[in-house]
Amino acid sequence: MVCLGNICRSPMAEGIFKDKIKQLKLNWKVDSAGTSSWHQGDKPDKRAIAEMKRKGIDISSQRSRPFLPSDFSEFQKIFVMDENNKRDLLEYAQTDRQAKKIELLLTYAGHDMLSVPDPYYGTEKDFEATYTLLNDACDKVIDRLIKENA
Numbered sequence: 801m802v803c804l805g806n807i808c809r810s811p812m813a814e815g816i817f818k819d820k821i822k823q824l825k826l827n828w829k830v831d832s833a834g835t836s837s838w839h840q841g842d843k844p845d846k847r848a849i850a851e852m853k854r855k856g857i858d859i860s861s862q863r864s865r866p867f868l869p870s871d872f873s874e875f876q877k878i879f880v881m882d883e884n885n886k887r888d889l890l891e892y893a894q895t896d897r898q899a900k901k902i903e904l905l906l907t908y909a910g911h912d913m914l915s916v917p918d919p920y921y922g923t924e925k926d927f928e929a930t931y932t933l934l935n936d937a938c939d940k941v942i943d944r945l946i947k948e949n950a
């Protein structure tokens with residue numbers, strides 16, 4: 801799960817996705833990263849931690865890290881939150897196979913919207929909307945991954 805700062809959207813996506821696969825007893829490796837290293841080592845944004853806590857998921861032990869070239873080989877799929885993230889990662893991709901791993905999360909989930917709006921400059925309500933969007937998208941992404949790997 802990749803966004804710009806790895807303190808709002810992608811940590812929430814990581815927490816939601818991990819919670820769902822745990823319930824489904826799927827042993828998949830999931831992580832998140834930022835296209836920037838601006839917040840390297842930081843906890844998720846307080847508002848992201850609080851929103852996730854309200855939904856029963858603790859993401860307070862996550863720490864921001866930048867996307868690494870090795871992530872292209874470590875992971876089968878790389879889900880990005882918006883088109884800027886996609887453009888940035890496409891620049892790092894060295895092969896067609898790596899480029900093809902990058903997917904817009906919402907598009908892969910069959911959603912009409914392309915981007916998960918960034919709640920960083922928003923309010924608590926925006927973090928709730930981010931949760932709702934990511935929660936729905938993660939359900940659909942997991943369904944699709946199960947079908948495609950069956």
Ligand code: 4NP
Binds near residue numbers: 804809810838918
């Ligand atoms: P994120 O949100 O990409 O969802 O983690 C942002 C966090 C920090 C900044 C921008 C977006 N920033 O400019 O520091």
